Amino acid sequence: MSAGGTNAFAPGFYEGNRPRIVTSRFGMEDSHSLGRYVATGGYDGLRRALARPAQEVHEEVRSATVLGRGGAGFPAGTKWGLTPQDVWPRYLVVNGDESEPGTYKDRLLMERDPHQLIEGCLIACYAAGLSQCFLYIRGEMALAQERVATALNEAYAAGYVGRNILGSSFSVDIVLHWGAGAYVVGEETALIESLEGNRGMPRLKPPYFPAAIGLYGQPTIVNNVETLSNLPWLMVNGAAAYTAIGTPTSPGTRMVAVSGHVRRPGVYEIVNGTTTFRDLLFGEGFCGGMREGRSLKAFVPGGGSAPWFLPDQLDLPFEASQVGPAGSMLGSGAVMVMDDTTDIPKAALTLTRFYAHESCGKCTPCREGGTWLERILSRIVDGKGTDADLDQLLEVGQSICPGAFPHASSERLGISAVPFPYRMNTICFVGPSAYAPVHSALTLFREEFEARVTKRVHIPVTAVGASR
Amino acid sequence: MARLTEENVRLAQEIISRYPKARSATIPLLHLAQEQDGYVTDDAMAHIAELVGASPAEVYGTASFYEMFKFHPVGRYVINICGTMSCALMGAEDLMHHAEEKLGVRMGGTTDDGLITLERAECQAACTEAPCLQTNYRYSFRVTPESFDALVDDLRAGRLADEIPPHGVVARVRQHIPADRGAGVHAPEDVKSAPAWLDGKAAL
Numbered sequence: 001m002s003a004g005g006t007n008a009f010a011p012g013f014y015e016g017n018r019p020r021i022v023t024s025r026f027g028m029e030d031s032h033s034l035g036r037y038v039a040t041g042g043y044d045g046l047r048r049a050l051a052r053p054a055q056e057v058h059e060e061v062r063s064a065t066v067l068g069r070g071g072a073g074f075p076a077g078t079k080w081g082l083t084p085q086d087v088w089p090r091y092l093v094v095n096g097d098e099s100e101p102g103t104y105k106d107r108l109l110m111e112r113d114p115h116q117l118i119e120g121c122l123i124a125c126y127a128a129g130l131s132q133c134f135l136y137i138r139g140e141m142a143l144a145q146e147r148v149a150t151a152l153n154e155a156y157a158a159g160y161v162g163r164n165i166l167g168s169s170f171s172v173d174i175v176l177h178w179g180a181g182a183y184v185v186g187e188e189t190a191l192i193e194s195l196e197g198n199r200g201m202p203r204l205k206p207p208y209f210p211a212a213i214g215l216y217g218q219p220t221i222v223n224n225v226e227t228l229s230n231l232p233w234l235m236v237n238g239a240a241a242y243t244a245i246g247t248p249t250s251p252g253t254r255m256v257a258v259s260g261h262v263r264r265p266g267v268y269e270i271v272n273g274t275t276t277f278r279d280l281l282f283g284e285g286f287c288g289g290m291r292e293g294r295s296l297k298a299f300v301p302g303g304g305s306a307p308w309f310l311p312d313q314l315d316l317p318f319e320a321s322q323v324g325p326a327g328s329m330l331g332s333g334a335v336m337v338m339d340d341t342t343d344i345p346k347a348a349l350t351l352t353r354f355y356a357h358e359s360c361g362k363c364t365p366c367r368e369g370g371t372w373l374e375r376i377l378s379r380i381v382d383g384k385g386t387d388a389d390l391d392q393l394l395e396v397g398q399s400i401c402p403g404a405f406p407h408a409s410s411e412r413l414g415i416s417a418v419p420f421p422y423r424m425n426t427i428c429f430v431g432p433s434a435y436a437p438v439h440s441a442l443t444l445f446r447e448e449f450e451a452r453v454t455k456r457v458h459i460p461v462t463a464v465g466a467s468r
Numbered sequence: 469m470a471r472l473t474e475e476n477v478r479l480a481q482e483i484i485s486r487y488p489k490a491r492s493a494t495i496p497l498l499h500l501a502q503e504q505d506g507y508v509t510d511d512a513m514a515h516i517a518e519l520v521g522a523s524p525a526e527v528y529g530t531a532s533f534y535e536m537f538k539f540h541p542v543g544r545y546v547i548n549i550c551g552t553m554s555c556a557l558m559g560a561e562d563l564m565h566h567a568e569e570k571l572g573v574r575m576g577g578t579t580d581d582g583l584i585t586l587e588r589a590e591c592q593a594a595c596t597e598a599p600c601l602q603t604n605y606r607y608s609f610r611v612t613p614e615s616f617d618a619l620v621d622d623l624r625a626g627r628l629a630d631e632i633p634p635h636g637v638v639a640r641v642r643q644h645i646p647a648d649r650g651a652g653v654h655a656p657e658d659v660k661s662a663p664a665w666l667d668g669k670a671a672l
C-alpha cells in the first residue's frame with residue numbers, strides 16, 4: 001500500500017526539533033515491538049510506579065495536570081479522584097475510537113507505540129485502583145488492532161500484564177475490545193453502552209457520569225489513548241519535568257493533525273500552551289504555509305465540532321483559556337485549513353452531513369435538526385435554496401442550541417467574538433456539532449450563501465391563499 | 469446461512485471469558501460471524517444470542533447500529549472512500565466520480581463479478597493523507613485517479629491477496645491471555661473490596 005509522502009513508518013508524521021513525549025519512537029521501524037520498546041526505556045515508568053505507593057503515583061499525575069486529549073481537556077489525575085469511596089471494582093476504559101473529523105493521532109500512537117499505551121494503562125490502573133482494563137479500538141482500524149493485540153500478547157508473555165505484574169501484588173488484565181463503526185460511540189457513555197453489547201447511544205449525565213456509574217454500573221475511568229500514552233514518560237521524568245514544558249494551565253505537549261490546504265499537512269507533537277496557530281500553519285518545521293500562491297481563508301481549530309477561526313485568530317496559542325473566549329475550542333487536536341479556493345457552503349456541508357448521519361437518534365433536536373440542516377444546506381449548495389433558507393438554518397440551530405452561539409471575531413465584518421461554550425438541548429455534542437459549521441460559515445461568510453440563493457418575497461402568514 | 473463453526477465457537481467462548489458479562493462480547497462475536505461468512509447471517513445472530521444470553525432481536529438491534537456489519541453479501545473487497553471535510557478539500561468528490569466510472573457501479577454497488585463493493589465513508593483518521601480510502605479497512609493514502617486504477621488492477625489480478633484479507637476479516641492477530649498469566653475477570657458481584665496493591669489504604 002502506498003506509504004504517503006512523509007515518514008515511511010508513520011505516514012503524515014513529522015519530527016521537528018521539539019520536545020517529544022509521546023512520539024519519541026515514531027521514526028524507528030520496529031517501534032511497535034517489545035524488544036525495541038524495552039531497549040529504549042520502555043516499562044521503566046511502570047517499574048518506578050510499582051516501587052511507590054499507588055496514592056503517591058496518583059498524586060504525581062494530579063500535580064502534572066495531564067489534560068485529557070480526547071476533546072474535553074479535563075485533567076486525568078483529577079478525574080481519577082472523582083470515583084466514589086469504597087465502591088469496588090472500578091474499571092478503566094481506554095478510548096481508542098478516534099473518529100472526530102480531522103483527528104489523526106491516536107491511531108498512530110496505537111500502530112507505532114502500542115507498548116507505551118499499554119504501560120500507560122497499567123500505571124493508571126495501579127494509581128487509581130482499577131481492577132480491569134478494556135481497551136476499545138475503533139472497528140475500522142485493522143492495523144492498530146493487530147499491533148495492540150501483538151503487543152499485548154508479548155507483554156503477557158513477558159510478565160508486564162496480567163497476574164502479579166513484575167512480581168508485585170499488582171494484577172490487572174487488559175482486554176482488547178473493538179468497535180464496528182459508529183462515530184458517537186467515541187462519547188464516553190456511548191462507549192460504555194457499546195462495551196456492554198448494546199447500541200452505542202449516550203447516557204444521560206447526570207446520573208451517568210462514568211466515574212460514578214459507568215461500566216456495569218461501577219465507577220469507571222474513561223481516558224483517551226494519547227492521555228494515557230503520556231504516563232510512562234511522566235513516571236520516568238516526574239511532574240516537574242512535565243510542567244516545565246508548556247504553560248502551567250496547559251503543560252506538556254500535544255499531538256495535532258493539520259489537514260487541508262497547507263503545503264505540508266501532517267501530524268506534529270507541539271508544545272502545549274505556547275505554540276500558536278500561526279506557528280503551526282506557517283512555521284518551517286510545521287506546515288510551511290499555504291499551498292503555492294494561495295491565502296488562508298478560514299480554519300477549524302479543534303476537530304469538526306469546533307466553530308471556525310479566521311486569519312484574525314492565528315496568533316492564539318493552544319491554550320483553552322484563550323481559545324474559549326475567542327469563540328471556539330481546542331477539542332481533539334485537529335486543524336482543518338481552507339484556502340481562498342474553498343467553497344464555504346460546500347465545506348460546511350461535508351461536516352454537517354457527517355454529524356447528521358452519525359446522530360444516534362436519541363434526542364429530537366439532533367435527530368430531526370441535524371437532518372434538516374443537512375437538507376437545507378444541500379439544497380443551497382445545489383443552487384436550489386432561497387434566502388428564506390438562510391434564516392431557517394439559524395432557526396433550526398436555535399432548537400439545538402438556544403441563545404447566542406459561539407463564533408470568532410472578524411475585523412473585516414466588524415464583529416466581536418461570542419465565547420465558547422454554548423447552551424444545548426441535546427444529550428451529547430453531536431447535535432450542536434452539526435450546527436457549528438453551519439453557524440460559522442453563515443456568520444463569517446454570509447455573502448457566499450447569499451450569492452447562491454434565490455431571493456424570495458416573504459408572504460406574511462395572515463395572507464393565506466394569496467397568490468405568489 | 470450458517471451458525472458459527474466449532475472452531476469459532478471455541479474462539480467465541482475464549483472471547484466471552486474475558487468479560488464480567490457475556491453480552492459485552494456481542495460486537496466481537498458479530499465480527500467473528502462476519503469473518504466466517506463475509507457478512508452477518510440471521511443464523512449466526514441467533515447463535516450469538518444463545519452464546520451471550522440475549523435474544524436474537526437484541527443481537528440484531530446491536531448489530532444494526534454499526535456500519536461495519538453487513539446483512540447481505542458484499543464484494544470480496546469493500547472499498548470505502550472518505551468524503552469528510554479534509555478529504556473533500558483535497559478532491560474526494562472527484563475521486564468518488566472516478567471510482568464509480570472505473571468500476572461501473574454507483575456508491576453502495578458491487579461489481580458484477582462480486583469482487584468489489586464501493587462505498588462512501590466518513591473520516592478515517594488519516595486526514596493529513598487526503599484523499600484516502602480503505603480496502604477492507606487497509607489504507608491507501610493521497611489517492612489519485614492513477615493510484616486508484618492501480619489498486620483496482622492489483623485487486624483484480626490477486627496481487628494484494630496477502631496484504632488484504634477477504635471482507636469480514638479485520639485484525640489478523642487475536643489477543644490470547646495465557647491461563648497461567650491472566651489476572652481474571654472482575655465482576656461487580658464478585659469483587660467487594662479494594663484491590664490488593666492499594667494495601668488497605670483508600671485511593672486518593
Ligand SMILES: Cc1cc2nc3c(=O)[nH]c(=O)nc-3n(C[C@H](O)[C@H](O)[C@H](O)COP(=O)(O)O)c2cc1C
Nearest residue numbers: 068069070095097098099186187188223224227429
Ligand atoms: C460525540 C463525541 C465523540 C467523541 N469521540 C471521542 C473519541 O473518538 N476519542 C476520545 O478519546 N474521546 C472522544 N470523545 C470524548 C470522550 O467523551 C471523553 O471525554 C474522553 O474519551 C475522555 O478521555 P480524556 O479525559 O483522556 O480526554 C467524544 C465525545 C463526544 C461528545
Ligand code: SF4
Nearest residue numbers: 360362363366428430
Ligand atoms: S445529541 Fe444526537 S448523537 Fe447525541 S445522544 Fe442526542 S441524538 Fe444521540
Ligand code: FES
Nearest residue numbers: 550555591592595
Ligand atoms: S476527513 Fe478523510 S480521513 Fe479524516
